[in-house]
Amino acid sequence: MLNDALSTRSQVVIVGGGIAGAWLAYRLAQREVRTVLIADDDRAQPLSRAAAGLIMQDAIHCTDRTAPSVFADSSTTQDPRYQARMIERARAEFDALARIVPYGPVGDFVCPLGPTPGIRLGAGDDVVRQVLARFEEHGGTRLRGRATDFVVTGGTCLGVRYEHEGQPGKVLAADVVLASGGFTGLFEDGLGSGTGYLLGTYARRGGCLANLELFNRFALGDLDHRRPLYPFVLEGAHLLRSGEPATELAGDSNDLDVFTRYWIDNLDVPHTVELANGATARLGPVKGFSMGGIASASEPSNIHATGEAEYGMSLDSVAGKPFLSFLARGAELAETLARRATGVSTEDFDAGPPAPPPDNALPAAIQRRIATLQDNRFSVERAHTFLQWCARERVQHFADTESVDLLILAEAYTRAVLARRESRGFFYRPDFPTIDPELDNQITHCRYDTDEDTVHVSLSPVGAAKV
Structure with missing residues (x-):
């Protein structure tokens, strides 16, 4: 039986309540696009909420001349549109944010003004809270819950299944946006607790992931x-x-x-x-932001991404650029979705039964095993042993979709590591300790094959079609 109290229709549904999801939601609501944002405050918190909310002043004022150095990318795999986005939108989006949250200069950066001068960790939480408040003032809807699945039929996503306090619900939408962050929680030396299982959900539903092996490091x-x-x-x-x-x-x-x-x-x-x-x-x-996420222009065509869930963030954005990158992407995506939005979704689907509780021990087990695959501990033999373990665990957890999706993501990451037979940026393989020039501008693309229950990875040039 459908739980009508937890069911709604919308033009756009956004999954994730960090700065990336909040800013996109606010920009859509300003355009009177009917928007629902789903976020679960009781589970992993977005890194942007614990961050200092810093923005580099040079990034705000970037130009054609300065952008290549400000947004340098040692990986050579940056989304080719990234710098143009920043040049076009960075200043305007920062000015819009500063009208909501006062910012002030601190050396090379600007940061949210607080009760005491200077930089403070957690200021990002205040920024997100105030942006979400503006989203609701413009008529947006916030739902508390944990997204459990994307409903895809005929290559189109009809909406999102989610759950709140054990009750299943659904949001039918013409467009779906994943703003749930990255997956550094899969690593023992990674920031935050977010495992990124929804990237695995996206792959299970036919989507393509890119560059999972490449990370920022502090x-x-x-x-x-x-x-x-x-x-x-x-x-x-x-x-x-x-x-x-x-x-x-x-x-x-x-x-x-x-x-x-x-x-x-x-x-x-x-x-x-x-x-x-x-x-x-x-x-x-420690690992910070991931370069990897949903591949550009991937299928299903009405599932989009922003923030760390989207492939293409500047690899060298260690501090002062991520917040601004998310603002620029949010503005761009809001314009795109506003043009697409002609009404709410009409196709229906079942909210489904309550999802089984996820195996809380699984992320720690994955962490321990992935730790043996990184840096000077890596070996091809260990990687293949881990892939076999992932396949066995998916069989054992077949009824628990969150665990299955987490294992798909872990396998995709590992196969991407195996495919990149070189060291690049902060990515290091002891058996291939130098950069391979032939892999310049090459992106790893990962697709999950449901029939074979395995992930296929290919390397292809930046901007090339995905296989």
Whole structure:
């Protein structure tokens, strides 16, 4: 029986309540596009809510001349439209945000103004909250719940199934947007707890994923709390290597060369940080934003992505650019969807029964196994052993779609790692420790084959059609 209290129709449904989803929702509501946003506040929090909300001043004012250096991409796989998006939209979108949330300068950055001067972690939460409030003021609808599936028939997505407090619901929509973030929660050295299982859901429903193996890294991170250590956090701190001062790590903690210059040869050496407030923690590089996500112009054609769930974010955007990138993409996508929106979806589907509870132990099991596949621990044999484990686990969890989707994503990531037979950006394979020039501008594309229950990966040039 359908749960009508948890069912609705909309022109657009957005899954994810971080800054990417919130900004797109707000921009759509301004255009009077009927929009529903689904977010589950009780589960993994978007990284943008814990972030400082920093935006680099040079990025706001980027031009044709400055954009190539401001948005440098050491991977060479950046979406070719990315810099043009920023040049066209960065300043206008920041100005629009600043009319909602006051920003002020702090050195090379601007940050949300608060009760005390300076940069503060968690300021991003205030930004998201205020943007969502404006979305609702313009007539937008927020639903609390956990998205469980995309309903796809004949190559078209009819909407989203979701669940709230054990009750299934549905949102029928002409367009669906995935703004649920990335999947760094799959990694022991990754920021946040979001596993990105909806990327696996998208792949199970026929979508193509891209560049899952490529990540940003913060050169200095607190491994115990899985958080980056920004320069303002490290003021007065001591960085130690086996108890002795780690002089090699002095300087800019966001230096893009630190990982390849230092950490590759020192990942197994114990490092600690002693902060000025007396706290201590294990020190090491931590994964930040993923370059990977939904491939551009993928099928189903009415499922879109923004934020970290979309392939193509600048690989070298360690600090001060992600927020702004999400604003620019939100503005672009809002214009596209407003032109497409001619009315609410009319096709119906069943909300379905309550989804079985996900296996809460599975993400930790995946983390442990993936940890043996990264950096100097990688081996092809281990990778194939993990792929076999993923296939067996999917059979055992066949009724639990969230677990199945998580395992599809983990397999796609691993096959992408195997396909990129080189080291590039922060991606490192000890058996291929240098860049292969023949792989310049090559993207990994991942597709899940339902009949074979396996993921197929191909390498193709940036902008080429996906196989």
